[in-house]
Amino acid sequence: MNNFIDHKIIELGHWVVGFFDEYPLLKLVVQILLYTLPLMLSFMGAFAFSTWLERKGLARIQNRPGPNRVGIFGLLQPMADGIKMLLKEDIVPEESDKLFHLLAPVMLMVPAMIAIGFLPVGDGLNALPLDSAILFFFAIGSMNTIAVFMAGWSSRNKYSLLGGMRAVAQMISYEIPLVLSAVTVIMIAGSLNGQVIVASQQISGWVGSGDVVKEFFGQILGWHIFKPWGFAGFIFFFVAALAEANRSPFDLPEADSEIIAGHLTEYSGFKYAIFFIAEYISAFAIAGIAVTLFLGGWSGPILSGLPWFVIKLFSLFAVMIWIRGTLPRLRVDQLMGYAWKFLMPLAILNIFVAGFYYFAEQQWGTWVALIGGWIFGFGALQLAAKGLSRLNKSPLLKGKRVYQYAE
Amino acid sequence: MSLLAKGILQGMAVTAKNFFQSYYKKDRLPTVQYPEEKSTVNQFTRNIPFLVFDGDDPIDGMRCTACTLCEKACPPQCIYIIKDKDENGKPIKRPAVFDIDSSVCMSCQLCVEVCPFESIRMDSEFELSNENRFEGLLLNRDELLRSNEYYHEIHPLEAQETDDRIVAKEAEAAAKKKEREEKARKAAEAKKAAAEKKAAEEATAAEEAAPATENKVAETEAPKAEAAPAETAPTAESPTEPEAKQADAAPEPKAEEETPEEPEKKE
Numbered sequence: 001m002n003n004f005i006d007h008k009i010i011e012l013g014h015w016v017v018g019f020f021d022e023y024p025l026l027k028l029v030v031q032i033l034l035y036t037l038p039l040m041l042s043f044m045g046a047f048a049f050s051t052w053l054e055r056k057g058l059a060r061i062q063n064r065p066g067p068n069r070v071g072i073f074g075l076l077q078p079m080a081d082g083i084k085m086l087l088k089e090d091i092v093p094e095e096s097d098k099l100f101h102l103l104a105p106v107m108l109m110v111p112a113m114i115a116i117g118f119l120p121v122g123d124g125l126n127a128l129p130l131d132s133a134i135l136f137f138f139a140i141g142s143m144n145t146i147a148v149f150m151a152g153w154s155s156r157n158k159y160s161l162l163g164g165m166r167a168v169a170q171m172i173s174y175e176i177p178l179v180l181s182a183v184t185v186i187m188i189a190g191s192l193n194g195q196v197i198v199a200s201q202q203i204s205g206w207v208g209s210g211d212v213v214k215e216f217f218g219q220i221l222g223w224h225i226f227k228p229w230g231f232a233g234f235i236f237f238f239v240a241a242l243a244e245a246n247r248s249p250f251d252l253p254e255a256d257s258e259i260i261a262g263h264l265t266e267y268s269g270f271k272y273a274i275f276f277i278a279e280y281i282s283a284f285a286i287a288g289i290a291v292t293l294f295l296g297g298w299s300g301p302i303l304s305g306l307p308w309f310v311i312k313l314f315s316l317f318a319v320m321i322w323i324r325g326t327l328p329r330l331r332v333d334q335l336m337g338y339a340w341k342f343l344m345p346l347a348i349l350n351i352f353v354a355g356f357y358y359f360a361e362q363q364w365g366t367w368v369a370l371i372g373g374w375i376f377g378f379g380a381l382q383l384a385a386k387g388l389s390r391l392n393k394s395p396l397l398k399g400k401r402v403y404q405y406a407e
Numbered sequence: 408m409s410l411l412a413k414g415i416l417q418g419m420a421v422t423a424k425n426f427f428q429s430y431y432k433k434d435r436l437p438t439v440q441y442p443e444e445k446s447t448v449n450q451f452t453r454n455i456p457f458l459v460f461d462g463d464d465p466i467d468g469m470r471c472t473a474c475t476l477c478e479k480a481c482p483p484q485c486i487y488i489i490k491d492k493d494e495n496g497k498p499i500k501r502p503a504v505f506d507i508d509s510s511v512c513m514s515c516q517l518c519v520e521v522c523p524f525e526s527i528r529m530d531s532e533f534e535l536s537n538e539n540r541f542e543g544l545l546l547n548r549d550e551l552l553r554s555n556e557y558y559h560e561i562h563p564l565e566a567q568e569t570d571d572r573i574v575a576k577e578a579e580a581a582a583k584k585k586e587r588e589e590k591a592r593k594a595a596e597a598k599k600a601a602a603e604k605k606a607a608e609e610a611t612a613a614e615e616a617a618p619a620t621e622n623k624v625a626e627t628e629a630p631k632a633e634a635a636p637a638e639t640a641p642t643a644e645s646p647t648e649p650e651a652k653q654a655d656a657a658p659e660p661k662a663e664e665e666t667p668e669e670p671e672k673k674e
Contacts, residue, residue, distance in 0.1 A: 060426045065438050326422040327415065 003123035005304035010124055035127045036117070043116050046313075047280045048078035053314075054321045061325035082273065090269035093156060100154035105267070105274040107147035111140045112278045115285035120194035122298050122305035132192045137289055138179055141244065144282060145171040148246075148253060148263050151275070155266035163262020166332065167253035170243055173339040174250075178240035180347035181233040184354035185224055185293045198297030216301045223296035228373035229354035232381050234294040236347050238319075241290055243339070245283040248324035255329055287316040341392045342385075349384050353377035450562050453529035455509055456486075456518055458551045465552040470526035472500040477518035477527050485511035486518060505548040509535055525569045531561045 013034050020027040052067070052075060059066030067074035092101055117128040118137045130136055145168055152164020186192060189200035206218025224230030243250035254262035264275055291297060291312045298305030300312075330338070356377055361369035428435040439446045456477075462468035473490045491503035518527050530553070537543030559566040 057426065060429045060436075061422045063425060063429055063435050063437065065436060065440075068440075322419060322422065322426075325426075326418045 003298075003305040005306050006122035006125050006298070009122070009306070039116060039121075039127050040113060043113075043281055043284060044277070046284060047277055048082075050280055050284070050314075050317055051078050051081070053318070054324075057318065057321040058325050061322075085270055085273035088269040088272075090271060091266075093266050095156045096266065097154040097156070100150050101266070102271075104147050104151035104154060104263075105271045105278065107150060108144060108278040108282075109274055111143040111147070112281040112285060114140050116281060116288065118194060119285065119288040119309075120198055120292055120297055121288075121309045124195070125298075125306060126195060129195065130193070133194045134182065134186060134192045134197070134289070134293075137285070138175070138182070141282070141286065142171070142175055144244075147278075151267065152253075152263035155263070157266050159259040159261075160263050160265045162259045163253045163255075163265070166255075166259075167246065167263060169332075170246075170250065170252060170335060170339075173336055174240045174243035174343075177236050177339060177343035177347045178244055180344065181236035181240065181350060182289075182293055184229050184233045184351055187351070187354055188224070188229075188358060194292050194297070197292060198299055201296045202299050219299045219301045220296070222299075223294065225294045225296075227357065227370065228378040228381075229350055229357055230294055232346070232350050232353070232378065234290070236343055236350065237290055237294065238316075240339075240343060241286040242320065242323065243335070245286050245320075246279060247283055247320055249327035249329050250335060251329060252332060252335060257329075283320065284313065284317065287320070288313055290316060337392060342388050345388060346381060346384055349381060353381060448531045448533070448561075450531075450564065452531040452533075453516055454514055454533055455512055455530050455535065455546075456507055456516075456527050456551070457530040457532075457553045458505065458548070459526055459528055459555055459558050460552050461555050463554075465549070465554075466501075468554075469501060469552065470524050471502055471505065472524055472526070473502040473505075474523070476521045476523065480517045480521040482515060482517060483511045483513050485509075502548060505551060507546045507551060508544065509546055510540070510544040525573055528558060528562070528565075528569075 016034060017027060017031055020030050055077070056066040056074070067077040070076040070080045092098060114128075115137055118126075118130070118133040118140075120126045120129075120133075126133075128136075148167040148171070149164040152160045152162075152167065155161075185197060189197045191197060191200075201222045201224055203218040203222040206214040206222075209215065209218070225234045242248075246253055252258075252262075254264055259265075264272060267275060288309075291309065295312050295316070298309040300308035303311075353373065357369050357373040360372055364372075425435060430436075459470050460466075460468035461470065473488055475488050478484075478486045478488050485508040487504065487506040487508075488502050489504040490498050491501040493499050514529070516529055519529055535544075555566070555570075558569075
């Protein structure tokens with residue numbers, strides 16, 4: 001194990017807390033601050049960086065240079081944006097429900113901030129190391145729905161309300177495949193604790209054996225994404241996570257071309273900025289959980305745990321940006337149909353594949369389980385996907401689709 | 408839709424190609440960072456009129472003769488001309504004031520088409536913004552004057568054509584002058600001969616010889632008059648055409664001074 005940075009950070013924390021041994025109350029306050037503040041601040045920094053990353057990435061995909069005026073490569077652009085947002089007038093509609101209009105961004109920000117506490121960002125680095133962390137994460141994460149609906153309803157604007165309704169429908173629908181695909185990992189790891197789940201993705205015989213090659217691959221090949229049910233589960237989880245985080249191609253609640261900005265229509269100034277921040281941090285939190293569940297969390301060779309987690313998190317976020325730059329927005333009926341008629345049955349089937357893998361591993365060993373799982377398990381999922389898409393096809397669309405206007 | 412979503416992956420390959428190639432391929436990132444770099448302006452760009460001068464001195468080399476044809480042709484009436492006068496108060500062929508209000512100019516190029524002296528031409532300058540919206544946007548004579556070299560630089564083809572036309576015009580004028588001189592000389596000779604003959608006739612008292620010599624002179628002159636323009640024709644074949652148009656256009660605004668919309672109707 002070479003999680004040098006992680007252990008040093010924990011040591012530093014203990015050393016700082018050690019100064020307050022004589023004042024128990026103060027010690028508690030310092031402890032809480034040490035657990036929460038660095039996490040919150042670093043995620044705010046990550047938010048700032050990711051807005052820059054998103055704008056740059058989308059620009060490059062669209063053959064533009066993107067922001068490049070403020071600072072080198074436009075890196076200070078988030079700061080300029082923040083100052084602009086702070087200086088903007090905060091407009092509250094006359095007819096709106098003032099209290100809930102004010103509370104909605106707070107309601108969105110708080111669960112986002114709590115959710116990042118459950119992420120095991122390094123070896124032993126976990127702000128809220130609960131035994132039921134994953135369950136709590138999904139419970140807290142579903143509070144987003146209430147906040148978005150609150151924003152939509154309290155604005156007293158038809159577009160806001162439409163956005164809020166869409167958000168409720170979408171988020172509740174996609175929570176089911178999200179949780180069902182996460183269940184597979186919980187089944188295999190046998191725990192809801194993030195650290196245990198990460199540990200289950202290291203090949204126990206190989207890590208710590210002293211052999212350099214085994215040491216290296218033991219921290220990569222154990223990731224759940226390399227297992228048949230994990231690969232499928234990761235796809236389902238990622239798609240559902242995109243919908244949960246309101247990110248393209250599932251950004252229907254704030255579809256600019258249809259309903260202005262959905263629940264954000266009546267928000268301006270710093271309230272809007274808080275919505276923006278909360279959305280990004282929710283996206284980060286859900287990407288972090290995806291990393292923890294399927295991509296091995298902080299485990300990886302050579303580098304320490306914390307850098308590995310950051311690399312994986314940003315890679316996943318980059319894929320989100322890449323998808324945003326590629327795919328057009330879905331229609332509402334397509335969105336709902338995709339969740340209920342396609343993702344959910346497949347996620348349930350995936351649980352059976354994971355069960356098959358689990359017992360095969362116990363019965364005949366890892367290799368048989370892997371090969372059998374990829375051939376039979378993944379094959380069954382593929383067949384089911386084909387069958388479902390044929391079943392879901394509209395009866396009006398027989399044969400090859402003919403486009404009236406597009407070439 | 409199968410599990411691996413082939414179509415989505417294909418789409419993502421396209422965007423990834425765009426992303427990576429934008430770092431090393433020029434046609435994947437065609438943006439020009441405007442104030443620092445400027446894209447080259449096409450030589451057929453037309454924007455705002457300017458006045459051409461020949462040589463080094465803008466005032467002496469000015470082609471404009473303050474004929475005010477452009478002033479009359481201008482549909483939004485953004486040109487304002489006052490003729491210059493020498494110290495004796497005698498008008499000279501040069502504008503003292505030549506203003507173009509660039510906020511009014513609609514870049515129609517009618518002034519260019521009407522100008523018989525190849526003086527007013529269209530510029531390709533596009534950075535016309537100004538801090539003062541009244542005086543700053545009113546371009547006066549000295550701001551409008553640009554050298555012929557500048558004209559060659561921005562519109563090479565058109566400038567060359569204009570220069571050729573001016574040379575042809577000068578040659579034609581010279582030929583006409585020569586012809587006129589020749590005619591005058593011939594007439595003088597004929598007169599002289601006639602006078603001599605008359606004197607001789609008077610002396611001999613025979614009057615029938617005089618008309619016969621006059622006819623002879625007319626016969627010899629006629630082919631020469633035809634030959635003179637034919638000499639210049641090959642060099643100025645194409646430029647003479649628009650010139651003829653200008654000659655047509657020139658008198659018309661004069662005749663209808665009261666109706667400034669007239670040039671548009673002509674179109």
